[in-house]
Amino acid sequence: MTTPRRKPPGTAAVSLCRERATWLVDGPDGPLHGQADVRGEGVDALVAAIEAAREAAGAPLDPIVLALGRGLVAHELLRVPPLPKRELGEVFSRRTAKTLGAARDEVAFTAFCSGEDDSPRREKEQCWTVAAVRRAELTALCLQLRDRGISVRRVVSARLASLAAARRALADTERPAVLVAIEPTAITLSLCRGEAVLNQDAIDGDFLNNPAIASSLIHQIKSVIGFWKKESRGEQVKQLALFGLHPERAAVLKHAIEDALGGVTVVFAPAEAEHAMDGAFAHLRAAQVADSFNPDLSVPLPPRRTTVAAAVAVAVLAIAGGGLTAAERVGAEVRALNSEAGRLAESSRALPGLSAANARAESTLASLAVQTERLRAIRARGIPAEDLFTTALAALHGRAELGDFDVRSDRRGVATAVISGSVGADPSVALASLSEVLRALERSGRLADLRLELPDQLPDDRPGERMAFQIRGSVRTQRGSG
Numbered sequence: 001m002t003t004p005r006r007k008p009p010g011t012a013a014v015s016l017c018r019e020r021a022t023w024l025v026d027g028p029d030g031p032l033h034g035q036a037d038v039r040g041e042g043v044d045a046l047v048a049a050i051e052a053a054r055e056a057a058g059a060p061l062d063p064i065v066l067a068l069g070r071g072l073v074a075h076e077l078l079r080v081p082p083l084p085k086r087e088l089g090e091v092f093s094r095r096t097a098k099t100l101g102a103a104r105d106e107v108a109f110t111a112f113c114s115g116e117d118d119s120p121r122r123e124k125e126q127c128w129t130v131a132a133v134r135r136a137e138l139t140a141l142c143l144q145l146r147d148r149g150i151s152v153r154r155v156v157s158a159r160l161a162s163l164a165a166a167r168r169a170l171a172d173t174e175r176p177a178v179l180v181a182i183e184p185t186a187i188t189l190s191l192c193r194g195e196a197v198l199n200q201d202a203i204d205g206d207f208l209n210n211p212a213i214a215s216s217l218i219h220q221i222k223s224v225i226g227f228w229k230k231e232s233r234g235e236q237v238k239q240l241a242l243f244g245l246h247p248e249r250a251a252v253l254k255h256a257i258e259d260a261l262g263g264v265t266v267v268f269a270p271a272e273a274e275h276a277m278d279g280a281f282a283h284l285r286a287a288q289v290a291d292s293f294n295p296d297l298s299v300p301l302p303p304r305r306t307t308v309a310a311a312v313a314v315a316v317l318a319i320a321g322g323g324l325t326a327a328e329r330v331g332a333e334v335r336a337l338n339s340e341a342g343r344l345a346e347s348s349r350a351l352p353g354l355s356a357a358n359a360r361a362e363s364t365l366a367s368l369a370v371q372t373e374r375l376r377a378i379r380a381r382g383i384p385a386e387d388l389f390t391t392a393l394a395a396l397h398g399r400a401e402l403g404d405f406d407v408r409s410d411r412r413g414v415a416t417a418v419i420s421g422s423v424g425a426d427p428s429v430a431l432a433s434l435s436e437v438l439r440a441l442e443r444s445g446r447l448a449d450l451r452l453e454l455p456d457q458l459p460d461d462r463p464g465e466r467m468a469f470q471i472r473g474s475v476r477t478q479r480g481s482g
Contacts, residue, residue: 012062013284014050015158017069021049023057024284031275032059042445043140044387051148063151067158067287068133068297070185074099075159076130077200096132105436106443108135110295127196131157131297136440138299139394146301155297156287163190163197164293165286166243169269176237178224180217182207182244183283187217191224199224214253218260225261242268246279302397388446388475392419395440399433400469407475415475417447425465434469447473
């Protein structure tokens with residue numbers, strides 16, 4: 001197992017599930033903590049909740065570690081015989097896609113081998129712990145956060161982070177143990193032996209506000225211990241770790257468990273607390289510690305472009321998200337870029353290469369002005385242009401290049417998004433990529449009745465050749481989309 005690495009200084013921990021976002025960062029005068037409910041559906045509602053949680057905490061725009069909870073990440077504990085890496089990947093993607101109810105190419109997962117299950121009742125198998133997310137959803141979420149100045153350094157599973165923290169509290173990690181992580185909405189029980197996670201179960205409910213859950217918890221712990229005694233033909237579980245309670249409450253539960261399960265030693269973390277909320281904070285702080293039980297779920301994001309040719313995409317997000325102030329700022333940038341393009345053109349008339357580059361820059365600037373006015377008009381009609389554009393970027397990422405984005409309305413006021421771009425000229429590869437784009441857009445829930453339009457004549461399959469395409473879809477009105 002790798003040595004845990006502490007969080008980088010100034011990194012906030014943010015937990016996120018379908019219902020709530022929580023922000024925590026340690027300030028010079030103590031922890032800054034805030035939470036907000038998710039109001040609505042879709043990525044825009046999740047981002048709004050994160051921003052509201054930061055504002056409630058009064059915290060600065062620190063980089064964050066994002067811990068995903070219920071509804072946003074799926075888990076699988078798999079026992080499989082030793083297989084080649086490619087076959088393992090197929091097993092993991094198939095199982096996680098089924099759990100998430102998604103197509104296999106729409107799932108991103110991370111998996112780590114947590115040892116071998118060599119109990120007498122089984123043939124030797126490898127134990128794998130797998131966490132998976134919906135790729136397009138996580139990409140869109142991280143892109144929107146980045147555009148709002150919130151840098152996501154790592155993405156982790158909140159459950160696995162708590163599991164890792166509970167395991168670190170054990171005196172002997174090689175012997176079998178039950179790990180109990182108590183979260184605000186559920187309790188997770190895991191059976192571990194060495195680095196193998198052998199079994200995992202959950203009890204829904206708020207332990208802090210419903211002490212009666214304690215009896216259900218003790219009953220479930222007995223079941224887990226009995227399961228292992230039978231599975232291992234007599235091996236006893238002698239240790240249990242409690243994680244996520246304030247030390248005073250953990251001590252009471254510790255005595256109750258030890259009285260009910262004679263011979264089991266209970267430890268708990270955090271063992272000390274300076275703040276009344278330190279039990280709840282423990283889950284957030286656990287996400288900030290990287291080790292082999294807490295892997296990174298981050299998906300690749302398109303790089304920030306600094307060339308003039310990227311100004312159109314920057315303007316789309318700026319106008320849609322920032323209103324008049326952003327429009328004025330972008331307008332100033334346009335004027336500055338125009339001035340610089342003119343200066344370069346004047347000084348480089350004898351240099352054909354630079355002149356051609358300047359001409360392309362001027363063309364891009366003209367396109368920027370058109371896009372600025374277009375997006376201003378879209379926003380004025382109450383259409384969530386920013387979320388639509390981010391959804392398009394996430395769907396195209398790694399599959400095709402964006403050329404243009406527009407939202408048009410007919411006489412009845414029905415809005416249609418038009419996405420134009422290009423892909424490689426190889427027909428089979430192009431069609432496969434565009435099929436993935438269409439599936440990603442369909443799963444986003446933002447667009448309906450998608451139609452793909454291709455040129456009548458396909459380009460030659462030569463290096464550097466591209467095939468243009470256009471995708472149209474009606475804009476769905478969603479709760480919380482403004």
